Amino acid sequence: MATKTQDPVIGDGSLHVGDRVVYPNQGICRITGVEIKQIAGQNWEVVTLSREEDGATVMVPKAKVMGIGLRKVADVAAIDRVFDELATPNTDPQLDWKVRHRENADRMTGGGLFGTVEVLKGLHALSRLRPLPPKERELYDNARHLLVGEIAAAMNIPLHVAEDNLDYALWPPEGMTRKGKALPPATLGPPSPARAAGIDDDLGFEDEEVGGAAEATPAAPAAAEDSEDADEEEEKPAPAPAVKKAAPEKEQPKPAHRPQAGSAKKAKPSHAPARKAAPAKHAAKKPAAKHPARKAAPAKRPAAKAKGKAKGKR
């Protein structure tokens, strides 16, 4: 089915078998060869890549190699410019979510190094103003993942060191400098809406053994994230989304939790309908199973009453 070709020319000729390349949105890959694959009765010349992160094989039609944005891993000079860019504070994030989404999607699809940097930097600046909505949080994490991988590959340093350095630029610690210029130390971001609402952050470990409290605590910041997803440009008040998020968690059939004052308060509204629903189900099920004959009677009575009432009114 597949045959390997000799001395292949890949893309514009700058790529060779064995090169480390960056596949847009996938990360660092190594070109393992060029093969001719028979797919649907046609012969396709495909470039095979192996993703370094997990060894997954990626096959790209040879004619599309340059079109999809496959490129070599950046050199050290480019990484240096990346850090210059990261160390420059971004105080003006794009607030229009439509424009931001379109721009970020284009940058990530393009697969350029500086496009990824701009995505990360823009979302980072936005996160200093308010929590990111879930999709952008995911994008932020992807951009960070790709950038950390490329920095590590380019500089030949461990991933951990690469990420720490990236954040020395984004969240400069005290005394951090870049090319002799002191960077302003990171400040604490604004409290999330959940915190302003007075929700207790304690993990409530006593309950964690049963499996409950830890879920309640982190849900609070995330609830705020969800709320922002619904309407990106409108800042919503904290309590409403927090309650909204708590509801599905409380419905989980896990016993014995909720000791915390904050979370208990939060839980009240969500519990109320659940409790009401439970007896209603019982009432409906019991007669049906044990006394099927009685089931008809109550059904008739209300009907009769309703008739009577209706007559009376007339």
Added chain:
Amino acid sequence: MIRIVTLSEFPPDVVDFVSRRLHAAYGMGSELEGEGEIPSSAMDDEQSAYDAVKALEEMDDDVALYADDKILYLTTEPLTAPEGPMGRGPVDGYAQYGAGKAIATAHGLADKGVPLEVGLAKRAAHYVGHLWDLHHCYDPRCAMHPGWSPGFAAYPEVALCLFCREKSERKIKLGST
């Protein structure tokens, strides 16, 4: 299972606290595996701190690991890491991303005004998170927030934000066991 190996002396209640917090954060078993020593060859050139990367690579232990087990080494010694593009910054631990070993130090916690057990547990949760491929998080309350930022002392509770928690759960579920 997260296996904790102490490389310095810690009060038993501190290790117990760390272990319980790790269990709470990741929903995995966590236990004290034993004691060890940082290899002296991991001392950096200035003889002032241990190179965390070398320390993990050269650590000689006989901890039996199963498929998804993670080892967390705890120490009180100062750590350092190889110089990167931004130069040297504060280092309070090191983790092999997506692999099995991490180290966290209690060094410098007193300066931050955080109780030993709380600060160590937060750092431990942070580096174990890296073992599950978690990246740094912008939420100052999340354990994956960088340890040098003001959020570390401002929100000492050991908890992951929802995004990091869900991501870690996905990774744990995909584990080979």
